[in-house]
Amino acid sequence: MFYRENGQFKTSYAADQQIFPIAQDRIAILVILLLAFVVVPMSVSDYTFQAVLIPFLIMALAALGLNILVGYCGQISLGTGAFMAVGAYAAYNLQVRIEGMPLLLSLLGGGLCSMAFGVVFGLPSLRIRGLYLAVATLAAQFFMDWLASRAPWVTNNSSSGSVSAGQLSIGGWAIDTPAEKYLLCLGLLCVLGLLAKNLVRSATGRNWMAMRDMDVAASVIGIRPVYAKLSAFAVSSFIVGIAGALWGFVHLGAWEPAAFSLDRSFQLLFMIIIGGLGSIMGSLFGAAFFVLLPLVLTHVPHWLGLPLSTASATYIEHMIFGALIVFFLIVEPHGLARLWSTAKQKLRLWPFPH
Amino acid sequence: MRTQPIGDVILDINNLSLRFGGVKALTDISFDVREHEIRAIIGPNGAGKSSMLNCINGVYTPSEGSITFRGKTFSHMNSRQVAEMGVARTFQNLALFKGMSVIDNIMTGRNLKIKSNLLMQALHVGPAAREEARHREFVEHIIDFLEIQAYRKTPVGQLPYGLQKRVDLGRALAMEPQVLLLDEPMAGMNVEEKQDMCRFILDVNDEYGATIVLIEHDMGVVMDISDRVVVLDYGKKIGDGEPLAVRNNPDVIRAYLGNAH
Amino acid sequence: MAFFLETLFGGLMVGMLYALVALGFVLIFKASGVFNFAQGAMVLFSALAMARFSEWIPQWLGMAPGMLGNLLAIIVALALMVVVAWLIERLALRHLVNQEPITLLMATLGIAYLLDGLGPLIFGSQVYSIDVGMPKDPIFILDGMFEGGLLVSQEDLYSAGIAALLVVCLALFFQKTKTGRALRAVADDHQAAQSIGIPLSRIWVIVWSVAGGVALVVGIIWGSKLGVQFSLSLVALKALPVVILGGLTSIPGAIVGGLIIGVGEKLSEVYIGPMVGGGIETWFAYGLALAFLLVRPQGLFGDKIIDRV
Numbered sequence: 029m030f031y032r033e034n035g036q037f038k039t040s041y042a043a044d045q046q047i048f049p050i051a052q053d054r055i056a057i058l059v060i061l062l063l064a065f066v067v068v069p070m071s072v073s074d075y076t077f078q079a080v081l082i083p084f085l086i087m088a089l090a091a092l093g094l095n096i097l098v099g100y101c102g103q104i105s106l107g108t109g110a111f112m113a114v115g116a117y118a119a120y121n122l123q124v125r126i127e128g129m130p131l132l133l134s135l136l137g138g139g140l141c142s143m144a145f146g147v148v149f150g151l152p153s154l155r156i157r158g159l160y161l162a163v164a165t166l167a168a169q170f171f172m173d174w175l176a177s178r179a180p181w182v183t184n185n186s187s188s189g190s191v192s193a194g195q196l197s198i199g200g201w202a203i204d205t206p207a208e209k210y211l212l213c214l215g216l217l218c219v220l221g222l223l224a225k226n227l228v229r230s231a232t233g234r235n236w237m238a239m240r241d242m243d244v245a246a247s248v249i250g251i252r253p254v255y256a257k258l259s260a261f262a263v264s265s266f267i268v269g270i271a272g273a274l275w276g277f278v279h280l281g282a283w284e285p286a287a288f289s290l291d292r293s294f295q296l297l298f299m300i301i302i303g304g305l306g307s308i309m310g311s312l313f314g315a316a317f318f319v320l321l322p323l324v325l326t327h328v329p330h331w332l333g334l335p336l337s338t339a340s341a342t343y344i345e346h347m348i349f350g351a352l353i354v355f356f357l358i359v360e361p362h363g364l365a366r367l368w369s370t371a372k373q374k375l376r377l378w379p380f381p382h
Numbered sequence: 383m384r385t386q387p388i389g390d391v392i393l394d395i396n397n398l399s400l401r402f403g404g405v406k407a408l409t410d411i412s413f414d415v416r417e418h419e420i421r422a423i424i425g426p427n428g429a430g431k432s433s434m435l436n437c438i439n440g441v442y443t444p445s446e447g448s449i450t451f452r453g454k455t456f457s458h459m460n461s462r463q464v465a466e467m468g469v470a471r472t473f474q475n476l477a478l479f480k481g482m483s484v485i486d487n488i489m490t491g492r493n494l495k496i497k498s499n500l501l502m503q504a505l506h507v508g509p510a511a512r513e514e515a516r517h518r519e520f521v522e523h524i525i526d527f528l529e530i531q532a533y534r535k536t537p538v539g540q541l542p543y544g545l546q547k548r549v550d551l552g553r554a555l556a557m558e559p560q561v562l563l564l565d566e567p568m569a570g571m572n573v574e575e576k577q578d579m580c581r582f583i584l585d586v587n588d589e590y591g592a593t594i595v596l597i598e599h600d601m602g603v604v605m606d607i608s609d610r611v612v613v614l615d616y617g618k619k620i621g622d623g624e625p626l627a628v629r630n631n632p633d634v635i636r637a638y639l640g641n642a643h
Numbered sequence: 644m645a646f647f648l649e650t651l652f653g654g655l656m657v658g659m660l661y662a663l664v665a666l667g668f669v670l671i672f673k674a675s676g677v678f679n680f681a682q683g684a685m686v687l688f689s690a691l692a693m694a695r696f697s698e699w700i701p702q703w704l705g706m707a708p709g710m711l712g713n714l715l716a717i718i719v720a721l722a723l724m725v726v727v728a729w730l731i732e733r734l735a736l737r738h739l740v741n742q743e744p745i746t747l748l749m750a751t752l753g754i755a756y757l758l759d760g761l762g763p764l765i766f767g768s769q770v771y772s773i774d775v776g777m778p779k780d781p782i783f784i785l786d787g788m789f790e791g792g793l794l795v796s797q798e799d800l801y802s803a804g805i806a807a808l809l810v811v812c813l814a815l816f817f818q819k820t821k822t823g824r825a826l827r828a829v830a831d832d833h834q835a836a837q838s839i840g841i842p843l844s845r846i847w848v849i850v851w852s853v854a855g856g857v858a859l860v861v862g863i864i865w866g867s868k869l870g871v872q873f874s875l876s877l878v879a880l881k882a883l884p885v886v887i888l889g890g891l892t893s894i895p896g897a898i899v900g901g902l903i904i905g906v907g908e909k910l911s912e913v914y915i916g917p918m919v920g921g922g923i924e925t926w927f928a929y930g931l932a933l934a935f936l937l938v939r940p941q942g943l944f945g946d947k948i949i950d951r952v
Binding site: 041227230232235241242248249251263 | 440461462466471473477478480490496500506510511512514519522553557
């Protein structure tokens, strides 16, 4: 009844190719953006920012990056933690070694370094695929783990092995309250998300998906496999690198190499499987799920009067994740995003059955 | 009467051989294709017809021999180069991109014509956006031509086989090919669908002027629409000429029907 | 020279254990085409089971802890792994027949996470010790050839021996028995094997049970050496490069690959490590695997991978 396309005729191809062709969607997005940028900073507690919203935004960004590589281009990667680490350490080094380096440029630099790292470790994808590529990306993960803990220049010769980001500011605006950090992450997510969405619905995105679906046919059409795969690695690790820098600078403040370990790589992979491979929205859903589940597990049993130790909660979390991965792979490989779009389809017909 | 008369030799296969380990898929094949003609390749299953097309497209590398396209000779083809030279193809087993819609599949065929780079596409400003709309328009003409308008947003995996075949053809047409290689375009179709497909092929040849190389099993179709025919059997050429001549060739009859005992 | 040989020996013995873990991978891959990321989790799970049962069973039966208790614990743990195998087949694998390899891989990742959570939840998360009576003192061997002899750990020797025995048995099982042949058919093509009457479900339960049994042996050996703790689960990650080197489909490959990686790790750590700040062990195996992947992805003994259009 409310969610109808009736009367919304497109008179140009450009109109048909918009990100949100249905007017109701456009309104919904505007409302959400308004809430996110204006209402939330004024009304939400510091704890919610730090424990929920900021991790969600940064993980969503990282998941977005990974989804481009795995979901859109079909190249498996288990080394995402390493790419985040490269972004974080590179940004840190730029920030600390160059006097007066603007924050945004450090973040960008972190992303570019991660991009270079990603392209290098993406080279094996030109020869191998599937499981074998997964092993190659694991090499990246372990190599970076080692580099971050053994090579002194990475941590700017820190004696303890951990680094801290210090005061953040853009121009004259000091970013020290959680609300301000939230806005920084939100802004970056929106900008990079828009760029990613544009890429994905253009020729680049189509070429990525062609490589994913049938790479021999893709090369017969004239798509260059080398360019397609490496550009996917490049764009993906750029975004993941920035997410890593944000994670270190904004969320953690100070970090050690363990913050970007193999576990992180697995978590991101799970996020995009549960959220939906090959879907921008799916990355957001997956990240939201990942951030909310531990909170649910710590608070709900409490409300119900059943005490659950933190250790048990962690184990149950592991189990739920594992079970959900298998569940989604069997039942809905396109994850929550597909469930969402099916729901929207039903909504378009509501209250009629078909 | 055809709009464009048959011209000179555009594609020449010279003594092509293809080996996989111990198996010889093609042995010393030579034939030519003239511009604007419809050339059929026929032969029993396993004769090497698809392997032949795969060599032309650069999917397989021939063990011996060469391919001459518009006067330039190559000992092996590079897929991208072949595509840039204006050779497009459809596949026997429909190599469609299952994860994308009909329109996106056909749009991938425009890949070589899209000039904007990655950064411009990410920003989706002016020239990139306009270019996308222009190519969309071109693809819509193909969709009209193939009569699949109702399905343009449907994921191809959900379409019936006959329609998928049309999308495959559409994707090849989107490349604006000079030479179109069709690998069993009518496999699995009923009579009406075959008539539609024949009509499309003839129109493509006539209106777009594309040279057609066609692998087909349906003799009626081959006799009706092709100008010349090549016959392969067990990787060797056993016939080459006008349809009627080939049909009456005793070697060809023997290959299809076997020896009388 | 003696030091070099000691390092070499140490590497060989560790390598044998890697080979055993890798064998679990190869088994499941040969039989179902699935790459089982959960192998490490199975090692931890089975080791935890055995460790706890060896405490609980004596309590329940009112007897003193000892070899009998351990034996019973092993039997119970093995039975548990069979149940786990059955559940995995029933709830997950059955529904993923003929999916793409990458989907199956991610499913086993999910199973790994599940087991990683379930194990500590049921059995507890402290570090448990296993004592199966392996002698802990090191001994000196070959003291005729080298002055004072070479120092090797008896425990390692016994472990390597058990591992070698197991490997030989499994290799024979695959090559010589009817079930082994059926397993190889299934690995080639699920649907084809099904269509000629091979009972896919039963085969998979068998294979995953055997892999579970292998995991148990590995768990006991390493658990008895290091204690049963979470890091056991990471053992699987070490075995990945082994199967890459040896070839995913080759049992002898798993052995050779394991030995090469074991020796290579130790030698590189001792001789190259000091030059670059140490810690090479963590990624040497992966570096080697990467090199192989670029040059010879099918490994030393694996089947060549062919893509047909």
